[in-house]
Amino acid sequence: MNNRNIDFSMVLALTVHDMKNSLGMLLNSLDELRIRNATNQTDTNSFNTLQYEAERIHNDLVQLLGIYRLGENNLSAHIEEQYVPDFLSEHLARHLPLLEGLGIECSIDAEPLNGFFDANLLTGALNNIINNAIRYTTSQIKLSARESEGYLVIRVEDDGKGYPKSMQHTGTQSFKSLDFNTGNTSLGLFFVSAVADLHSEGDRNGCIRLHNGGELGGGVFEIWLP
Template sequence: MSKVPDHRSDMPRDNNIDFSMVLASAVHDMKNSLGMLLNTLDGLRGECSDSLGDSTRFNTLQYEAERMHNDLVQLLGIYRLGENNLSAHMEEHFVPDFLSEHLARHTPLLKGLGIEYLVEADDINGFFDDDLLTGVLNNTINNAIRYTKSRIRLTAHEQEGYLVIGVEDDGQGYPESMQHNGTLSFKSLDFKSGSTSLGLFFASSVARLHSEGERTGSIRLHNGGSMGGGVFEIWLP
């Protein structure tokens, strides 16, 4: 009986595939696709504001798409951090304008959900990487939208030689296990509980990339503030 040739043995083999690079490339493509989807959703909301403005399903679709987009941005940032390829490019920004322009991205969804929002920032300039800080704020605002009752507030002031940018809401606040000062390590993430806090790890990593002399940035999570709910703060030297 003749042996049937196995053509699989003729296939080229590459045992040096960098699977993490493959995943990073796929995540990058998905992030770009979701970005296009979000732009399309914004356009639809503008064109059909009468019918979509108060649509619960449309608001849920936009919220979840934004959340996934933020997750992918963070995953790419963490990948670059692991490859020692993530750094902060400092530029000077007028903080009230930065926060107002940033919040404008979320305004259609906030209005659709009936959430009040405001920016209360001192007239100060700050030196930071706007792309990295945008990633942090996107995730933080998205979380505030999820847990707030009806109001969100962005703040900024100087304290102890640091620029302190905060996101507050009037929800139930952070559970005691999440309240935190300082920095987070990757080893502190719990992948078994279903709540890995990757967003907080990313925010903490971005804060650490901002340094001046011996001082480095950090994040702080606590409850209270002017709205009585959760308060997220990023402290940048």
């Protein structure tokens, strides 16, 4: 008789991984199709919807895999030196077709400094933050980076209505604080918080800060990395 002691959580993780890769290929194809149909406004609006929703699902799958690995104590940060302005520019480039299609202005204001972080983890975190900013902004998004109090601070701002009081947060979010009885579990917020916390130096760990205001007057999401 076959052994049917199946680890269902592992099956789900492998399935999510395959779905994530497929969606990545779909997003690349959408970029190519958008370029071919750039003159058709109706097609552009359709591409905006398709690309935003596909990107959102792709981000959800990335964070699900990250949270699974975190629960298995199998998620760690591989720290490497990165030139921050180049990292942000390269990261933003993948979002430009959608931003341009939606008519959203995006700018980068980064000090010429090097940071020490896991580029893959931070890419997943920033994708989550930017996707959220795209959803709630009115017309502008700004990425910035600076050094403050011995931390690298990467900030994403928008000119929307800002975060509600219940979401304004400083520090590290606990999994126990998530509310699965509401439509908004804040899993994305937990994932970004966990990514920041994986970055440490001595007795200092990374964290997130959410508040309103900034230069654009809307929501401000900050990742602080030691």
